[in-house]
Each structure stands twice: as C-alpha cells, then as structure tokens.
Amino acid sequence: MSQVPEAPSRREFVKKSTLAAASFFIVPRFVLGGKGYTAPSDQLLIAGIGAGGKGESDIAMFAKTGKARIAYLCDVDDRRAANSRKAFPQAKYYKDWRKMLEKEHKHIDAVSVSTPDHNHAMPALAAMQMGKHVYVQKPLTHDIYEARALTEAARKYPKVVTQMGNQGSSNDGVRQLMEWYDAGTIGDVHTVYCWTDRPVWPQGIAWPTTAATPPAELDWDLWLGTAPKRDYVDHLIPFNWRGWWAYGTGALGDMGCHLMEAPFRVLDLQYANSVQASVGSVYVDEFKRGYFPDSCPPSSHVTLTFPKTAKTKQDITMHWMDGGIQPERPDELGANELFGDGGNGILFIGDKGKMMASTYADNPRLLPLSRNQEVTVPQTLARVPGQANGHYGQWVEACLAGAGKTKLSSPFALAGPLTEALLMANLAVRGYDLQKPRATGQGFDYPGRGRKLLWDNQQMRITNLDEVNQFVKRDYRTGW
Numbered sequence: 001m002s003q004v005p006e007a008p009s010r011r012e013f014v015k016k017s018t019l020a021a022a023s024f025f026i027v028p029r030f031v032l033g034g035k036g037y038t039a040p041s042d043q044l045l046i047a048g049i050g051a052g053g054k055g056e057s058d059i060a061m062f063a064k065t066g067k068a069r070i071a072y073l074c075d076v077d078d079r080r081a082a083n084s085r086k087a088f089p090q091a092k093y094y095k096d097w098r099k100m101l102e103k104e105h106k107h108i109d110a111v112s113v114s115t116p117d118h119n120h121a122m123p124a125l126a127a128m129q130m131g132k133h134v135y136v137q138k139p140l141t142h143d144i145y146e147a148r149a150l151t152e153a154a155r156k157y158p159k160v161v162t163q164m165g166n167q168g169s170s171n172d173g174v175r176q177l178m179e180w181y182d183a184g185t186i187g188d189v190h191t192v193y194c195w196t197d198r199p200v201w202p203q204g205i206a207w208p209t210t211a212a213t214p215p216a217e218l219d220w221d222l223w224l225g226t227a228p229k230r231d232y233v234d235h236l237i238p239f240n241w242r243g244w245w246a247y248g249t250g251a252l253g254d255m256g257c258h259l260m261e262a263p264f265r266v267l268d269l270q271y272a273n274s275v276q277a278s279v280g281s282v283y284v285d286e287f288k289r290g291y292f293p294d295s296c297p298p299s300s301h302v303t304l305t306f307p308k309t310a311k312t313k314q315d316i317t318m319h320w321m322d323g324g325i326q327p328e329r330p331d332e333l334g335a336n337e338l339f340g341d342g343g344n345g346i347l348f349i350g351d352k353g354k355m356m357a358s359t360y361a362d363n364p365r366l367l368p369l370s371r372n373q374e375v376t377v378p379q380t381l382a383r384v385p386g387q388a389n390g391h392y393g394q395w396v397e398a399c400l401a402g403a404g405k406t407k408l409s410s411p412f413a414l415a416g417p418l419t420e421a422l423l424m425a426n427l428a429v430r431g432y433d434l435q436k437p438r439a440t441g442q443g444f445d446y447p448g449r450g451r452k453l454l455w456d457n458q459q460m461r462i463t464n465l466d467e468v469n470q471f472v473k474r475d476y477r478t479g480w
Contacts, residue, residue, distance in 0.1 A: 044068040046069065046109065047072035047100060052075055067393075105132070111123065117139060118142045118227050138419075139423070142474075144460060151417065154413060159403045162411050163395040164257065169265070175383060180364070186354060190312070193346070206292055207233070208235075244294055245294060245296060253422065259345075261410070271455075272421055273306070277428035299324065302429060303320075334368075341362070395408065426471070430448075431451075
C-alpha cells in the first residue's frame with residue numbers, strides 16, 4: 001500500500017482543513033483564539049473522543065500533567081460522558097467527532113481516541129490529516145489495513161506526535177528485559193509465549209435475537225459508526241462489544257498489545273510471515289458443535305512466525321494463548337513458584353536461558369529465579385518517570401516539544417506493526433470458522449482449519465487461503 005487513504009467521511013472538510021493546517025504546528029494560541037489563551041508551547045489543548053470508561057481515565061491523566069487542558073469532549077453516550085463533563089465543565093461537548101473536528105480544529109492541538117475498536121482509525125486518521133497530535137487506545141485499529149494506514153500516516157505527517165495507549169510500554173520491566181537480552185544473559189531467543197486469562201466477557205455465543213430500545217442518552221447510530229447497521233441489543237454496551245467481531249478484536253485486541261509489546265521491543269520484531277490457529281469449541285447439544293461466526297471464540301492458541309531480526313540469529317516463533325490456556329511450565333520454575341502473574345504472562349526462551357514477566361512486562365524475572373540475585377547488567381536505557389502513569393505525560397511533553405525532540409514508548413512506528421501482529425493472529429482465528437458448502441450439498445468444509453496461513457506483507461494478503469483476506473480490510477458503512 002503506497003498511499004494513506006483519505007477519510008471517507010466528510011472528505012471535503014478534511015481536504016480543506018488539511019490545506020489550511022499544512023503549516024500549522026505550534027503557534028501562539030492567542031493568534032488563533034484571541035486574548036487570554038496561553039501558548040500551546042505551555043499548554044496542550046486536547047479533544048477527547050470517547051469520554052467514558054478508559055477515555056475518562058486517559059483524559060484525566062493528561063490533565064494531571066498540568067501541561068494539558070481538556071478543551072473538548074466527544075461521546076455518543078451522555079451517561080458515559082457524565083463524569084468527564086463534570087470534571088472538565090469548560091470543555092465544549094459534542095456527540096459526533098466529525099462535527100467537532102470540522103468546527104473546532106483551529107482550537108485543537110491534539111486528539112485522544114478511546115472508543116470501541118471499530119471506531120479508532122477514522123478519527124485518528126482525520127486528526128492526523130489536520131496536523132493534530134494523536135493518542136489512540138489499544139489496539140491501535142480494528143483491521144490490519146487500518147493499522148498499516150496509520151503507520152504510513154505517521155510517516156506522511158512527521159510533525160504529528162503519535163502514541164498508542166498501551167501504557168505498560170512505559171514501565172521499567174520491558175527495559176530491564178531489553179537490557180538482559182542485549183547483554184546476552186539468555187542467549188539467542190527463538191521462542192516466545194504470551195498468554196492471558198481473558199476474555200472476561202461473553203464469547204462463543206449467538207447474537208441476541210431480541211432487539212431492545214436504545215437508551216435516550218445514547219446515539220446508537222453514531223456508536224455503530226463504521227460498522228453495519230444493526231438493531232440495538234442489551235448487554236453490548238459499555239463492555240461486552242469486545243467479544244463481537246463487528247466491533248471488537250477479542251482477547252487478542254484487549255491484551256495482545258500489553259503482552260506482545262515486550263517481545264517486539266526486546267527482539268526488534270516487525271511483521272510476521274505466517275500464522276496458524278486452533279480455537280476452543282462450544283457444543284450446543286450431543287456431538288453438535290455451535291457455529292457463532294459473529295462472536296470471537298472462548299479460547300484460542302495462535303502461532304506466529306517472524307523473520308529473524310538484527311537481534312536474533314534465526315526466525316522467531318511466538319505463541320499466543322487466551323481463554324485461560326497456558327504453556328507448559330518451564331523446568332527451571334519451582335513447583336510453588338508463580339508462572340507469570342497467575343493468569344497472564346510472557347516467557348522468552350533463549351539458547352542459554354529463559355526469562356519471564358507478568359502483564360505489562362511487570363516483574364521481569366530470569367529463570368531459575370536464583371539467577372536474579374546472581375546476574376547484574378548495567379542500565380543502558382532511560383526509564384520513563386512515573387512508568388505506566390508517565391505514559392500520558394510522555395506524550396504531552398513530546399507534543400509540546402515538537403516531533404522528534406523526545407523519545408516515546410509506543411509511537412505508531414512501533415504500535416502499528418505490533419497491532420498488525422495481533423490482528424494477523426485474529427485472521428487465523430477467524431479463518432478457523434470459515435464455512436464452505438460441500439459440492440454434494442451435504443454439510444460444510446472448514447478450509448481454514450489445520451492449515452498454516454502464509455502472509456505477503458507487501459500486498460497485505462494471505463496467499464494460500466484467499467477467503468480469509470476479507471478480514472484484512474472491511475467495508476465501512478455508507479456515510480463513513
């Protein structure tokens with residue numbers, strides 16, 4: 001893909017505003033907004049798209065830096081936005097992010113996006129095209145195509161400061177793992193395991209058959225956004241949408257960025273070249289396996305292969321396990337010693353040793369645990385003040401300083417390929433349930449099962465099972 005796609009909604013306003021903002025970066029705020037404004041070099045004016053849930057905590061953390069002002073709030077659900085509106089009463093409130101950017105772009109320096117996964121890419125790309133810095137919650141996007149588009153947009157708009165909201169990437173843990181590996185402590189890594197006890201919401205179920213009336217405070221059509229038109233159902237909002245492919249990305253989308261980020265950083269991974277998966281079954285009767293293609297499965301085991309990098313001597317195999325599935329305990333770990341953090345973890349296997357960590361790469365440990373008292377390596381990497389909590393201030397400071405002036409933990413150059421990896425894993429998971437009617441008219445074949453999918457990174461497609469490529473890039477609903 002050679003060009004970043006234009007946002008399909010309100011193309012004219014995006015084009016016009018992009019031209020108007022082409023030379024805009026950091027200028028005195030009074031030039032744009034009259035007397036009484038402070039300069040953006042002193043205070044960052046942020047528009048929060050998604051003001052409830054994680055969005056609520058994100059914008060609160062930006063404000064806590066003392067160097068950002070929450071100038072605008074946008075949410076499709078007044079109930080979810082209520083706390084943020086109370087906390088930031090001076091912030092003008094919108095329900096439609098497109099209208100907010102169209103009307104207020106001259107008074108916005110940066111945009112935070114914390115919506116359901118299916119609506120991440122569009123506002124982020126529109127903001128970048130207008131020269132606004134962007135902070136996007138994990139996973140960066142819903143589709144592989146969108147992740148590649150935002151990665152390329154970050155290159156196309158070099159003055160835009162980008163950060164993904166996997167705050168654990170600012171923890172000390174990943175830096176300790178990098179220092180151990182760079183010092184040769186465990187030798188050359190060839191295999192990595194990442195696992196989680198998620199999902200903690202329903203998956204492997206049928207879509208509800210009973211339609212409900214949307215709450216008066218919710219604009220259901222705006223919540224759907226890019227997704228197909230569908231009747232509102234109960235128990236989807238605010239959390240369970242994660243288990244439905246139209247809106248979420250399952251356990252991989254929820255935890256993949258927190259667990260796979262450390263291997264990406266430690267081993268300098270980029271794009272995988274093959275993937276295979278098996279998924280948990282749900283039986284609805286005797287010998288009758290349920291078929292729920294709209295829903296993510298209850299569990300999965302995915303194996304990704306990455307080409308060798310400058311930091312490895314061979315290809316790397318990465319295993320992902322969710323739904324409570326865990327790898328075999330390492331022999332070096334004692335019977336009563338905790339594996340990962342109990343429910344989640346990361347394990348690196350090298351030719352001279354092993355190391356593991358918990359969620360967010362917290363609590364990194366060499367194996368056997370006695371090595372942690374025996375091994376000392378120099379600190380070569382700067383730490384982020386405040387660690388995970390400092391992830392927000394790191395982005396704010398970078399926006400104020402100007403692109404390229406300070407180091408970020410999860411810029412789109414890293415977050416894009418990382419997101420593509422977990423979404424590629426989802427390709428194999430979704431491919432596992434592809435049905436193909438048999439020529440006899442009796443039953444179905446499942447061509448995605450028992451197969452390794454081969455990935456052409458330049459063409460962004462699976463080369464040996466074309467049917468699965470429908471999930472690389474979805475069609476947006478008309479008007480989006």
